[in-house]
Amino acid sequence: MQRLFAQPFQIDEENHHISITGEDVNHIKNVLRMKPEDEVWVSDGENKEYHCRIQSLCREEVLLEILYVQETDYELPGKLCLFQGLPKGDKMELIIQKAVELGVSQIIPVETKRCVVRLDEKKAEKKTARWQEIAKSAAKQSKRMKIPKVGPVMSLKEALSYAGELDVCLIPYELARGMEETKKIIQAIQPGESIGIFIGPEGGFAPEEVEAAAAIGAKPITLGRRILRTETAGLAILSVLMFRLEGEEPERN
Numbered sequence: 001m002q003r004l005f006a007q008p009f010q011i012d013e014e015n016h017h018i019s020i021t022g023e024d025v026n027h028i029k030n031v032l033r034m035k036p037e038d039e040v041w042v043s044d045g046e047n048k049e050y051h052c053r054i055q056s057l058c059r060e061e062v063l064l065e066i067l068y069v070q071e072t073d074y075e076l077p078g079k080l081c082l083f084q085g086l087p088k089g090d091k092m093e094l095i096i097q098k099a100v101e102l103g104v105s106q107i108i109p110v111e112t113k114r115c116v117v118r119l120d121e122k123k124a125e126k127k128t129a130r131w132q133e134i135a136k137s138a139a140k141q142s143k144r145m146k147i148p149k150v151g152p153v154m155s156l157k158e159a160l161s162y163a164g165e166l167d168v169c170l171i172p173y174e175l176a177r178g179m180e181e182t183k184k185i186i187q188a189i190q191p192g193e194s195i196g197i198f199i200g201p202e203g204g205f206a207p208e209e210v211e212a213a214a215a216i217g218a219k220p221i222t223l224g225r226r227i228l229r230t231e232t233a234g235l236a237i238l239s240v241l242m243f244r245l246e247g248e249e250p251e252r253n
Contacts, residue, residue, distance in 0.1 A: 002032060003041045003140045005147060011044060013066065018042055018052055020062040028054075028062050040064065043145050047071050074145050076103040077191035078245045081166060082234055083108050083159045085201030086117040091231045096131050100138035100148050102238040103245075107135070108151040110159045114203035124153045156209055159198070160216050167193040169218035172233050173210055176220035185219050191245050199234040 010019045020028065020042075028034050034054060042050040042064065049072050052064035082104050084095055096107055109128070111118065119127060131150040139147045154162065163169050168189055176182065189195060198205075198213055205213075210220065223236050 001039060001041055002028075002034070003043065003143065004028075005045055005136070005140070006042050006050075008044060011042075011050070013069065016066040017055075018050060018064040018066060020064060021060060025057075025060060025062050029057055039067070045146055047073065047075075047145060049145065072145060074143050076105075076242060076245050078189075078241075079105040079166075079194040080238060080241060081106045081108065081163070081194065081196045082238065083110050083154075083163065083196060083198045084234060085110050085112045085199055085205075085230060086115045086119070086153070087201050087230045088116050092127075092131060093134050095231050095234060096134050096150060097138045098235050099238055100135050100144065101142045102235065103144075103242050104148050104238060105146075106149045106151060107131070108159055108162070109153045110156055110198075111153060112156050112201055112209060113206045115201045117201075119153055128152055156212065160212060160218075163196040163198070163218070164216045165194075166196045169196040169198065169213065169216065170221050170237065171198040171205070171210060171213045171218045172223045172228075172237055173205065173220040174222075174227060176222045179222060179224070182221040185221055186240060186244055189241070189244055195241060197234060197237055197241075199230060199237075201230055 004020060004024055006018055006020065010021070012018070036054050036056060038054045040052050040054070042052055048069055050069050051067045053067055055063045055065045080103060082099050084092065084107060086092070086109050092109065099107055128150055135150050136147050198218060214220065223233060228236060
């Protein structure tokens, strides 16, 4: 069943209606080709989802009838922020799509010393808008209750300053200590914490960049004996953290 997102002002629980406006109208009518009586799920961007039936389709509005509402807990019990070194080509689109599926809360593209890609302000804005749409689409597909935010491109210095407010920061690095040390670091992470993950571009981080990350408390970890591509490394650690955070929660009925 198709999933949509709505702002609180669009939801009228008292009268059992949700008003869908904006670009989603065209998507419902002309892409999905939905009709009255078709049913959809709508997320309020927090913890409620609404099972709805299409009541009417107009030029600028799709009116939905709320059939029932339920509170859900699809989101991870923690905030995962992926600081991704800008990769070449369209790899960022794959990274964003899969990171959203794995539960990331925010993705921040980062320009580092070894980045091949350099974006001027105009290109960065255009790319960010495109990446945000990919995040939205992935959130719909994976039953996310929230659309992860794709932030503006930052320098590494800006990203480290931002990450300083998080509870834990991790930086996969090929010269990090062995797996036992990494296990201890991962096992110390608790549900409810905010976690930053720094992933380098092709070529990885320069030694001085790892030192700068360590200076704000980022912990170097290993992802195994093999060298992972930039589009693989972030997804590997996000998968580990997903199991760590959800594995610490009580079993749900």
